[in-house]
Amino acid sequence: MSDTETLTRLSTADADGESVTLTVNGERHALRLAPWVTLLDLLRERLHLTGTKKGCDHGQCGACTVLVDGVRMNSCLQLAVMRDGCEITTVEGLAEGGRLHPVQEAFIEQDAFQCGYCTPGQICSAVGLIREGHAHTAEEIRELMSGNLCRCGAYTNIVAAIEQAMGEQAMGEQPAARGDGR
Amino acid sequence: MNRFGYSRAGDVAGAVRERAANGAAAFIAGGTNLVDLMKENVARPERLIDVTRLPLRGIEEREGGLRLGALATNAEVAYDERVRARYPLLSSAILAGASPQLRNAATTGGNLLQRTRCYYFYDTATPCNKREPGSGCPAREGVNRIHAILGTSEHCIAVHPSDMCVAMAALDATVRVTGEGGERAIPFAEFHRLPGDTPEIDTNLGRDELVTAVDLPAESFPTHYTYLKLRDRLSYAFALVSVAVAMELDGGTIREARLALGGVAHKPWRDREAEALLRGQAPSPELFARVSDATLRDARGFGGNDFKIGLARQAIRRALSQAAAGTPQSQTDKRVQ
Numbered sequence: 001m002s003d004t005e006t007l008t009r010l011s012t013a014d015a016d017g018e019s020v021t022l023t024v025n026g027e028r029h030a031l032r033l034a035p036w037v038t039l040l041d042l043l044r045e046r047l048h049l050t051g052t053k054k055g056c057d058h059g060q061c062g063a064c065t066v067l068v069d070g071v072r073m074n075s076c077l078q079l080a081v082m083r084d085g086c087e088i089t090t091v092e093g094l095a096e097g098g099r100l101h102p103v104q105e106a107f108i109e110q111d112a113f114q115c116g117y118c119t120p121g122q123i124c125s126a127v128g129l130i131r132e133g134h135a136h137t138a139e140e141i142r143e144l145m146s147g148n149l150c151r152c153g154a155y156t157n158i159v160a161a162i163e164q165a166m167g168e169q170a171m172g173e174q175p176a177a178r179g180d181g182r
Numbered sequence: 183m184n185r186f187g188y189s190r191a192g193d194v195a196g197a198v199r200e201r202a203a204n205g206a207a208a209f210i211a212g213g214t215n216l217v218d219l220m221k222e223n224v225a226r227p228e229r230l231i232d233v234t235r236l237p238l239r240g241i242e243e244r245e246g247g248l249r250l251g252a253l254a255t256n257a258e259v260a261y262d263e264r265v266r267a268r269y270p271l272l273s274s275a276i277l278a279g280a281s282p283q284l285r286n287a288a289t290t291g292g293n294l295l296q297r298t299r300c301y302y303f304y305d306t307a308t309p310c311n312k313r314e315p316g317s318g319c320p321a322r323e324g325v326n327r328i329h330a331i332l333g334t335s336e337h338c339i340a341v342h343p344s345d346m347c348v349a350m351a352a353l354d355a356t357v358r359v360t361g362e363g364g365e366r367a368i369p370f371a372e373f374h375r376l377p378g379d380t381p382e383i384d385t386n387l388g389r390d391e392l393v394t395a396v397d398l399p400a401e402s403f404p405t406h407y408t409y410l411k412l413r414d415r416l417s418y419a420f421a422l423v424s425v426a427v428a429m430e431l432d433g434g435t436i437r438e439a440r441l442a443l444g445g446v447a448h449k450p451w452r453d454r455e456a457e458a459l460l461r462g463q464a465p466s467p468e469l470f471a472r473v474s475d476a477t478l479r480d481a482r483g484f485g486g487n488d489f490k491i492g493l494a495r496q497a498i499r500r501a502l503s504q505a506a507a508g509t510p511q512s513q514t515d516k517r518v519q
C-alpha cells in the first residue's frame with residue numbers, strides 16, 4: 001500500500017465487508033464495504049465528498065452524476081463494491097492545480113445555476129457528454145443533458161455554458177477526448 | 183435495502199451454478215433497475231451474483247448479423263457504428279429511452295429483464311399480484327394511466343417498459359441463454375410473456391438461466407424504419423405508447439414489414455395478421471389506417487388509460503408513413519412529422 005492509500009473502516013457491518021479499492025479524484029482508497037453501500041453514500045458519508053448530491057436516490061434526477069472511468073453514471077444506483085478497481089471523478093476532482101475545469105469556468109461565466117443543488121451533477125454530466133462526443137448542436141446538448149433535472153430551470157444558461165466549453169475544446173484548449181462507454 | 187451477500191462470477195458456468203443452488207440469489211449487471219427495486223424493498227435477494235466481469239461485453243459479426251453481448255451497455259450498442267449503419271431502428275429506440283447516464287450503466291441483458299413501472303408494483307403498502315401472487319390487482323380499478331390496453335388479464339394489466347425490446351421484437355432478434363441444462367436460443371417473441379394467471383413471471387427465462395447475448399438477424403432494415411415514442415415529457419420518461427416499424431420496399435410495394443408496439447402490453451406487442459395486410463401493397467394512408475385499426479381491434483382501456491387507444495391508433499399510422507417515406511423520427515428534434 002502506498003502512502004496515499006487510506007484504510008477506511010467506519011462501521012462494524014463493514015469490518016467484515018468486501019475489500020474494495022477505488023481511486024477517487026486521483027487518491028487510492030483501500031476500503032472494506034458492506035455490499036449494499038452505494039457509490040453515492042460512500043462518497044458523501046464515508047469519504048466526506050459532499051459535492052455529489054443526493055436528489056431522488058432512484059436514478060430520476062441526475063444530481064448524483066459522477067464519472068466512473070471517465071463515463072458519467074448515476075452514483076445512487078451503483079453499488080460501490082461492483083466498481084472495485086475503478087477511477088471515480090467527482091466535482092471536487094475536476095479542477096487541476098487550483099485551476100477550475102473549463103466546464104466549471106463556463107458555468108460561472110454563463111451564470112448556469114440558481115440554487116446550485118443540481119450543479120455538481122450538471123457539471124460532471126457535461127464533462128461526460130463532451131468526452132462522449134455525440135452532441136454538436138444546442139438541440140443535441142439539450143437532449144443529451146436530459147438526465148439532469150434542474151428545479152430552478154437554469155436550462156438555457158446550462159446549454160450556453162456547455163456550448164462555451166465545447167467551443168473552447170474545439171479550439172484546442174482541452175486534451176483529446178476519451179471514448180465513451182468503456 | 184435488505185442485507186444480502188455478494189459474489190463476483192468468474193465464468194458463465196459458475197454464475198449459473200450459483201444461481202441454480204440459491205433460488206433467492208439474483209444476477210446483477212448495470213444495477214439501474216435491481217438496485218432501485220431493492221431500495222423500495224420490492225426485490226429482496228439474499229445474494230447478488232455480480233456478472234459484470236464475465237466476458238460478455240463484445241459486439242460481434244455473426245452469420246451476416248450481429249451478436250450483442252449481454253453486458254454490452256445500452257450506450258455501447260446504440261452508438262456502435264455497425265448498429266447505427268445497419269440497425270438504426272435499434273439505435274434509435276435505445277436512444278429514446280432513459281438518460282445518457284443510465285444508458286452508460288444499463289446492459290442489454292438487464293434491459294430485457296427490467297420490471298414494470300406500475301405504481302402499485304413499486305408500493306409495498308398496496309396489494310399487487312405481480313409482487314405478491316394472489317393479493318389482487320388494484321390497478322384495474324385504480325390509477326391506470328400508464329397501463330396496458332392489449333393482452334391484459336384479470337390478474338394484471340402492467341406493461342413492459344423497455345424501448346430497446348420493442349425494436350428487437352420488430353427485428354426478430356433471438357435471445358441466447360445458458361442454464362444448467364446447457365445453451366438455448368429463445369425467439370424474441372417468446373421471451374416475454376403475457377400476464378395470464380401468473381403475472382409474477384415476466385419472461386420464459388429459466389430460473390437458473392443467464393442471458394449471454396442477443397442475436398440480430400442479417401435482415402436489418404437500414405432505410406425504411408422509425409421509432410416513434412410518445413410520453414409525458416419529451417425526454418427521460420417512459421413511453422405511453424411507442425411504435426417500431428421496419429419495412430423493405432421493392433419499387434412501389436412493401437415487400438416486408440414489421441410493426442411492434444411498446445407501452446401497451448406486458449410484452450412488446452406484435453400482431454402478425456395485421457402486419458400481413460402490408461405485404462405486397464403500395465404504401466397509402468388508407469392502408470395504414472386499416473393496419474392500425476386491425477392492430478387495435480381487441481384493445482380495451484381501464485378508465486385512466488382509455489386515451490392510449492386513440493393515441494396508439496394515430497401513432498401507428500404516423501409511424502408507418504414515416505418508415506415508408508424513409509423519414510424516421512428524430513430522437514433529438516422531437517417534432518413529429
Ligand SMILES: Cc1cc2nc3c(=O)[nH]c(=O)nc-3n(C[C@H](O)[C@H](O)[C@H](O)COP(=O)(O)OP(=O)(O)OC[C@H]3O[C@@H](n4cnc5c(N)ncnc54)[C@H](O)[C@@H]3O)c2cc1C
Binds near residue numbers: 058208288289343391
Ligand atoms: C429513471 C429511469 C428512467 C428510465 N427510463 C427508461 C426508458 O425510458 N426506457 C427504457 O427502456 N428503460 C428505461 N429505464 C430502465 C433501464 O433501461 C433499465 O433499468 C436497464 O436497462 C436495466 O439494465 P441493468 O443492466 O442496469 O439491469 P440490472 O438492474 O442489473 O438488472 C435488471 C434485472 O435483470 C437481471 N439480469 C441482468 N443481467 C442479466 C443476465 N445477463 N441474465 C439474466 N438476468 C439478468 C437482474 O437479475 C435483474 O432482475 C429507466 C430507468 C430509470 C431508473
Ligand code: SF4
Binds near residue numbers: 313320322340381
Ligand atoms: S397491474 Fe400488475 S403489476 Fe400493477 S398492480 Fe396489477 S398485478 Fe401488480
Ligand code: FES
Binds near residue numbers: 059077
Ligand atoms: S440522486 Fe441519483 S439520480 Fe437522483
Ligand code: FES
Binds near residue numbers: 117149150151154
Ligand atoms: S440550480 Fe437549483 S436545481 Fe438547478
